[in-house]
Amino acid sequence: MSLKTRRRGAELEDAILGAAWDVLVEHGYAGFTYEAVAARAGTSRPVLYRRWPQREDLLLAALGKGWLDQPIDLPDTGNLRDDALGLLRRINAGRARMMMTLTVQLMDYFRETGTNFRELRDTLRGQGRPIGFEILIARAVERGELPDVPRSPRVVSLPMDLLRHEMLMTLRPVPDEVMVEIVDDVWLPRL
Incomplete structure (x- = not known):
């Protein structure tokens, strides 16, 4: 039986932003929901809300990670x-x-x-x-x-x-x- 290691800090944030980018690209802004991102990242909505209280905050973070972090x-x-x-x-x-x-x-x-x-x-x-x-x-x-x-x-x-x-x-x-x-x-x- 393997125990799943809990992600924290930068590892968790990278997983969330990667999932958010994927959701945006695949489903557009209409499908870009906290629920969809949380499910894709394997985490919960409260985890997202703590870091990005507004949907736009999460969107900008995902765009920054997915687009601008790849110069x-x-x-x-x-x-x-x-x-x-x-x-x-x-x-x-x-x-x-x-x-x-x-x-x-x-x-x-x-x-x-x-x-x-x-x-x-x-x-x-x-x-x-x-x-x-x-x-x-x-x-x-x-x-x-x-x-x-x-x-x-x-x-x-x-x-x-x-x-x-x-x-x-x-x-x-x-x-x-x-x-x-x-x-x-x-x-x-x-x-």
């Missing part, structure tokens, strides 16, 4: 064009399917809270934390590839915005030639 490494090839294409390719390969799934799965959340993907991203990322393309541009400035001038946040984030738009419009990963066009024909000339 995409920034390329550092020595030139901005290759870095930008490398980052788009990594995002496309690693996150395209999940971005499309979460966009659909979170629609009820956005309706319920009156928020949007940008607000959710900013909440999860935290204000002031640089995005990947800000870092790539800063490196290019340090190398002397670009002048050190102010740039609109809209221009800086343009490659990611266009990639995301393409993913949402086609519901497929973005072809490489489209990513090259985004960088070469749209973004680099604006910088």
Whole structure:
């Protein structure tokens, strides 16, 4: 007869957040309940309520664990064009399917809270934390590839915005030639 070891601390939290992520991806926000997460994690609802008193608290924690705790490494090839294409390719390969799934799965959340993907991203990322393309541009400035001038946040984030738009419009990963066009024909000339 084996005794089941009781999970505590980080081990329990990881199990709960992993279960919460799975429930969200599989059942969407409508199926994202304390009951479903507790059952999936093999724990009780009071355990969840103690850590995350509101459903949104649990959702944000699950998104943070499932999405932001798996960062995409920034390329550092020595030139901005290759870095930008490398980052788009990594995002496309690693996150395209999940971005499309979460966009659909979170629609009820956005309706319920009156928020949007940008607000959710900013909440999860935290204000002031640089995005990947800000870092790539800063490196290019340090190398002397670009002048050190102010740039609109809209221009800086343009490659990611266009990639995301393409993913949402086609519901497929973005072809490489489209990513090259985004960088070469749209973004680099604006910088």
